[in-house]
Amino acid sequence: MYIIMPSGRGGGGSGRGLARGGEGGAIRGRGRGRESGPGRVKSRESESGGIKGGSKVLVTPHRHAGVFVAKSKADALVTKNLVPGEIIYNEKRIFVQNEDRSTVEYRVWNPHRSKLADAITTGVDNIWIKPGVNVLYLGASSGYTVSHISDIVGPEGCVYAVEHSHICGKVLMNMAEKRTNVIPIIEDARHPAKYRMLVGMVDVIFSDVNQPDQSKILGLNASYFLKSGGHFMISIKANSIDSTIAAETVYQMEVEKLQMEELRPTEILHIDSCEEKHACVFGGYRLPRKQKADTAV
Amino acid sequence: MLVLFETSGGFALFKVLDEGKLSNVEDLGDEFSSAESARRGTSSKGLRKFLKNNCGDGETLAVADSNIGNIITEKLDVQCVHNNAVMELLRGVRSQLTELLSGLDDNDLAPMSLELSHILARYKLKITSDKVETMIIQVIGLLDDLDKERNTYAMRVRELYGLHFPELAKIVQDNILYAKAVKLMGNRINAANLDFSEILADEVEAELKEVAVISMGTEVTDLDLIHIRQLCDQILSLAEYRAQLNDYLKSRMNKIAPNLTALVGELVGARLISHCGSLLNLAKLPGSTIQILGAEKALYRARRMNHATPKHGLIYHAPVVSQAAPEHKGKISRSLAAKAALAIRCDAFGDGQDNTMGVETRLKLEARLRNLEGGDLGAFEEEEVYYKDKKKKADDEEEPKTEEPSKKKKTEAELETAKEPVKKSKHEGVTGLLILIFLIPLIYFVYVNQLAC
Numbered sequence: 079m080y081i082i083m084p085s086g087r088g089g090g091g092s093g094r095g096l097a098r099g100g101e102g103g104a105i106r107g108r109g110r111g112r113e114s115g116p117g118r119v120k121s122r123e124s125e126s127g128g129i130k131g132g133s134k135v136l137v138t139p140h141r142h143a144g145v146f147v148a149k150s151k152a153d154a155l156v157t158k159n160l161v162p163g164e165i166i167y168n169e170k171r172i173f174v175q176n177e178d179r180s181t182v183e184y185r186v187w188n189p190h191r192s193k194l195a196d197a198i199t200t201g202v203d204n205i206w207i208k209p210g211v212n213v214l215y216l217g218a219s220s221g222y223t224v225s226h227i228s229d230i231v232g233p234e235g236c237v238y239a240v241e242h243s244h245i246c247g248k249v250l251m252n253m254a255e256k257r258t259n260v261i262p263i264i265e266d267a268r269h270p271a272k273y274r275m276l277v278g279m280v281d282v283i284f285s286d287v288n289q290p291d292q293s294k295i296l297g298l299n300a301s302y303f304l305k306s307g308g309h310f311m312i313s314i315k316a317n318s319i320d321s322t323i324a325a326e327t328v329y330q331m332e333v334e335k336l337q338m339e340e341l342r343p344t345e346i347l348h349i350d351s352c353e354e355k356h357a358c359v360f361g362g363y364r365l366p367r368k369q370k371a372d373t374a375v
Numbered sequence: 376m377l378v379l380f381e382t383s384g385g386f387a388l389f390k391v392l393d394e395g396k397l398s399n400v401e402d403l404g405d406e407f408s409s410a411e412s413a414r415r416g417t418s419s420k421g422l423r424k425f426l427k428n429n430c431g432d433g434e435t436l437a438v439a440d441s442n443i444g445n446i447i448t449e450k451l452d453v454q455c456v457h458n459n460a461v462m463e464l465l466r467g468v469r470s471q472l473t474e475l476l477s478g479l480d481d482n483d484l485a486p487m488s489l490e491l492s493h494i495l496a497r498y499k500l501k502i503t504s505d506k507v508e509t510m511i512i513q514v515i516g517l518l519d520d521l522d523k524e525r526n527t528y529a530m531r532v533r534e535l536y537g538l539h540f541p542e543l544a545k546i547v548q549d550n551i552l553y554a555k556a557v558k559l560m561g562n563r564i565n566a567a568n569l570d571f572s573e574i575l576a577d578e579v580e581a582e583l584k585e586v587a588v589i590s591m592g593t594e595v596t597d598l599d600l601i602h603i604r605q606l607c608d609q610i611l612s613l614a615e616y617r618a619q620l621n622d623y624l625k626s627r628m629n630k631i632a633p634n635l636t637a638l639v640g641e642l643v644g645a646r647l648i649s650h651c652g653s654l655l656n657l658a659k660l661p662g663s664t665i666q667i668l669g670a671e672k673a674l675y676r677a678r679r680m681n682h683a684t685p686k687h688g689l690i691y692h693a694p695v696v697s698q699a700a701p702e703h704k705g706k707i708s709r710s711l712a713a714k715a716a717l718a719i720r721c722d723a724f725g726d727g728q729d730n731t732m733g734v735e736t737r738l739k740l741e742a743r744l745r746n747l748e749g750g751d752l753g754a755f756e757e758e759e760v761y762y763k764d765k766k767k768k769a770d771d772e773e774e775p776k777t778e779e780p781s782k783k784k785k786t787e788a789e790l791e792t793a794k795e796p797v798k799k800s801k802h803e804g805v806t807g808l809l810i811l812i813f814l815i816p817l818i819y820f821v822y823v824n825q826l827a828c
Contacts (some may be wrong), residue, residue, distance in 0.1 A: 236485065244500055251496050261492040264499045271440040275381035276492045278484065279470045301462055305470060 137174055137184060143208040144230035145198060146184060148172050155195050156184040157229035161256050166225050185229065189352055192223040193286055193313040196349040197358045203345055204360065206309035210234040212280040214303055216267040216295065217241065217287035220249040221260070227284070228260050235259060238277050242266045267295050270302040277303050283310040283363075288318040293332055297339025306364040310341055316355040325355045333359060340364055376456070378437040379426075379447075380468050383491040384484065386425055389468060426451055437461040508631050512649035514624050515642075521617045525550065528610050532557065535603050539563060539595045542586040546579060551614050554607040556583070561600050563587045630728070634718035637733025638740075639693040639711065646689050647715075658723035665719075666690055666712035690715070695740050703747045711740060 136149040137156065148154045156172055162183040165171060172184040189195040198205060207213055209232040218224045218239035228237045239254070240263045241247050247264040254260040263273045267287055270277075280303050285296045296312055304310065314332050316325035333343050336359065343361035350356065378389040426436070426447065435454040438444040439462075444455030472484070529550035537544050540563040547553045555574045560566050566587035571580040595603075621641075628641040632654060635644040650668050651657040660668075667674050669688030677684045687708035690696055699707045714736045721732050 247496065247500055251493070251500065254493070258489065261489055262496045263492055264496045274439055275383055276488050276495070278472065278488070279466075301466070303469070 142205050155187040157226045159183040159185045160229045164256050187226050194223050196352050197347055200349050202347050206282045212236045214238045214280040214283045216285040220246045221253040228257050240267050270299045279305045281308050285312040288315050290319050293335035300363050304363045308363045311360050314357045329357045376435050383488040508654045511645050515645045515649045525613045532606050539592040540590050541592050554610040558604055558607040632722040633730035634721045634733030637730040638718045638737050643693045654723045658720045662713035662716040665716050
């Protein structure tokens with residue numbers, strides 16, 4: 079059985095208290111994920127945005143491990159909430175009942191707010207973020223995407239969130255207090271030496287800093303922290319780099335800069351659906367070539 | 376070669392064997408040296424001891440950050456290396472950290488990192504929450520309230536005591552002095568015996584004593600006097616508190632917005648901030664808005680009725696503007712507002728605590744004011760003209776410059792009696808120029824007449 083809870087419960091403060099409808103007449107779902115039968119759902123309030131309360135919802139796993147899709151009238155991307163009962167800010171949650179009557183809580187991931195979600199819905203091949211990996215996130219801001227990544231990597235993985243601004247940093251810290259796999263770092267990503275004692279080797283670097291020298295920033299951080307054979311994702315806002323030339327040219331320039339830093343792009347995705355002139359570049363770092371043998375360091 | 380590696384658990388030193396293999400030399404122990412110092416690139420005592428004990432002579436130390444390398448070289452005389460090869464080395468160490476360090480487990484490091492990151496982040500965030508400007512806004516409001524209260528009480532005291540000794544109100548104008556005098560006197564009969572010299576000037580005191588004898592007021596009982604005296608105490612303590620609050624405001628403003636304070640003064644700066652609600656909001660405003668902040672009523676009325684808009688709002692009370700002559704107030708307030716906008720942004724978004732920018736700008740503005748008031752003679756006064764990109768000249772360089780213009784003037788004035796150099800005073804300067812202006816046509820006519828004759 080799937081119920082959609084509108085925001086305002088748990089961590090939210092909008093005071094829309096709502097009794098969980100339909101609990102009494104629950105139909106047992108056949109466990110989350112794989113074979114999900116249709117569930118009957120009753121919810122009192124409806125909300126704007128993707129999913130409306132009161133609709134029937136199916137939660138199936140996405141092609142990417144750790145991500146799920148909630149299908150109803152409008153589909154939504156969801157992740158399993160690492161800290162059940164807590165929401166970051168006013169996002170909707172979906173509750174799924176298992177066979178053993180335990181509920182699993184999912185949080186809706188809004189592509190308009192998060193570039194990674196946007197990339198997933200646009201159809202990227204591989205996001206490289208899966209349960210158990212270590213992620214370095216540059217430009218964490220208030221931690222919206224960070225929270226979803228932390229959901230995906232789960233308790234075995236780790237997210238190092240780097241954010242320079244103090245205002246966002248405070249919000250990030252509050253979020254990190256609830257989630258033990260998020261390590262907040264309030265530093266300038268341009269100087270990875272300043273947080274070198276906090277970060278171990280990571281498998282994926284995610285960069286959303288929107289600075290004109292962001293390729294160099296990514297390269298520097300990769301040389302410090304990204305393991306050989308690791309992957310990266312960088313989101314490019316064409317106007318941040320150079321607003322006078324065409325977006326396509328900007329993306330090409332960035333790709334070239336990345337290649338100079340040993341970051342080999344494998345995918346370039348235009349995520350224009352939610353925001354204009356944005357692209358995401360996915361790729362690998364020091365990927366092993368077939369001819370060369372890896373020198374052990 | 377040794378490699379210095381920082382983790383959240385402390386420092387670790389590795390020894391590099393040949394052929395790029397690493398071997399572990401020294402372990403962490405519980406050497407939790409401050410990670411904050413590692414971040415800033417200074418070396419703490421623990422690190423120094425650790426390194427001293429373990430670095431042999433003639434060893435080079437590979438470090439991750441050139442700053443800390445420099446410091447280590449200075450303090451401990453150990454050669455430090457930092458280059459790409461070192462970075463590669465560190466990468467390797469980082470990947471294999473748990474295997475290289477015998478006592479450390481994967482699970483151990485994670486909570487240490489977590490805790491350390493929280494501590495560091497909190498430390499970073501706490502520093503900036505010192506700059507809370509809500510205190511300023513409240514204090515300014517409090518100052519205004521205090522003034523109102525003080526005024527009300529002072530009026531009340533005058534009324535009350537005026538029943539007994541009405542003439543005093545006219546003699547002693549100042550509120551504080553009045554309160555002090557009343558407190559000292561009590562009943563006006565005592566006036567003749569008491570010494571008012573600390574409170575009042577001599578003539579006032581004499582007048583007071585005179586009038587006290589022939590006063591028209593009624594008698595007051597002791598009980599009344601007690602209450603009146605208590606009211607005076609209140610007034611005096613309010614005045615004292617206000618002075619303290621002023622000092623507090625000054626120190627706060629200097630901390631929160633040093634450049635703005637240097638430019639316009641504490642009170643005006645604080646009023647500007649409180650008008651906008653926060654320093655950040657103020658920083659978003661353009662100079663033109665800052666110029667007329669506080670005069671919104673006049674502004675909108677003028678716009679509606681197509682009159683001239685006000686030239687200054689809160690800025691009017693800034694020292695630079697209040698010193699200006701009325702015809703220059705508009706220009707100076709515009710310049711001031713533009714520079715103030717820059718100063719505010721410096722304070723709101725900059726890191727530094729110093730007010731050099733504000734002080735320099737203030738000097739430039741005052742120079743501009745002098746230039747304005749000097750009028751057209753500004754052209755002769757090279758060193759005082761307000762150049763936007765003026766570079767600082769050496770003093771002796773300025774000398775020949777000032778000699779030249781005065782020489783030029785002297786040649787012009789040869790036909791007249793000797794003129795004083797323009798620099799002396801603007802008044803004389805203006806007169807000098809006027810003389811010059813009238814002189815030239817005069818000379819011309821004389822010359823022509825001579826020719827004609």
